[in-house]
Amino acid sequence: xxxxxxxxxxxxxxxxxxxxxxxxxxxxxxxxxxxxxxxxxxxxxxxxxxxxxxxxxxxxxxxxxxxxxxxxxxxxxxxxxxxxxxxxxxxxxxxxxxxxxxxxxxxxxxxxxxxxxxxxxxxxxxxxxxxxxxxxxxxxxxxxxxxxxxxxxxxxxxxxxxxxxxxxxxxxxxxxxxxxxxxx
Numbered sequence: 001x002x003x004x005x006x007x008x009x010x011x012x013x014x015x016x017x018x019x020x021x022x023x024x025x026x027x028x029x030x031x032x033x034x035x036x037x038x039x040x041x042x043x044x045x046x047x048x049x050x051x052x053x054x055x056x057x058x059x060x061x062x063x064x065x066x067x068x069x070x071x072x073x074x075x076x077x078x079x080x081x082x083x084x085x086x087x088x089x090x091x092x093x094x095x096x097x098x099x100x101x102x103x104x105x106x107x108x109x110x111x112x113x114x115x116x117x118x119x120x121x122x123x124x125x126x127x128x129x130x131x132x133x134x135x136x137x138x139x140x141x142x143x144x145x146x147x148x149x150x151x152x153x154x155x156x157x158x159x160x161x162x163x164x165x166x167x168x169x170x171x172x173x174x175x176x177x178x179x180x181x182x183x184x
Contacts, residue, residue, distance in 0.1 A: 004069040006079040008159035011151070014139035018175035021168060022134045025142055029130030032123045035060060039120055046112035051105065053112040060119040065089065068118075071125050074143035074161050088118065142168070 017025065038056055048054055065085055072084040092114060099108035125143075132138065133145035136152065141163040151158040163169040 002165045004073050004081050004164075006073050006077065006161070008077065008161055009140070011157035011160060014160045014162060015172055015176035015179075016137040016139045017133075017168070017172050018179065021171045021175055022137055024167060024171060025130045025134035028142070029127050029134060032127030032130060035123050036120060036127060039116060039123075043116070046116055047107070047109060051107065053107045053115065057112055057115050057119065060123065061115060064119050064122045067126065068122055070141075070165065071122055071143060074141050074164075075125060075129065075146070077147075077159070092118070140169075140172070 039060070042054055042056060046054055046057060065088065068088050069080070069082050069084045072078060073080055092111065095111050095114050096106045096108075099111055100106050102108075129142040129145045132149055133142035136145070136149060138145040138148040140160045144158070144161050147158040148160075150156075163172075
């Protein structure tokens with residue numbers, strides 16, 4: 001079962017991804033960066049003609065809410081469980097509430113800008129992490145890619161974390177077992 005609990009493993013515990021795991025990471029990175037580019041394309045026009053937040057901004061909301069705790073906890077080695085998602089939701093609800101009391105509308109330029117910036121961060125962090133992870137074959141979760149890159153540059157080992165959600169952990173396990181089966 002997926003959990004946002006931080007479970008760091010000692011360096012060398014997890015197998016480095018093989019070609020398929022690396023390709024999947026690169027594809028996820030490209031998709032995240034594509035979403036960022038699309039968001040940047042509407043940066044000056046976050047509301048539609050009816051005054052509603054554009055669908056593109058809302059399209060990233062649920063994935064962002066789901067992913068934020070993983071991004072923060074694993075990416076920054078924090079054991080904050082669901083708190084990043086809870087705090088994010090409370091801040092966005094507060095902004096929507098202020099908008100409602102100010103104009104009678106929940107959707108406002110302030111809410112659109114807040115969600116937009118929040119999604120830029122989440123998908124930017126994910127995109128860069130996926131791309132680096134795919135390029136340097138970071139073991140485990142892509143959110144450890146910056147740590148892995150730093151460890152390679154400095155020679156100081158860093159802890160690893162398996163991917164608690166998505167297809168990466170099963171793909172990596174399958175590729176590692178396939179490599180072992182081919183060894184004499």
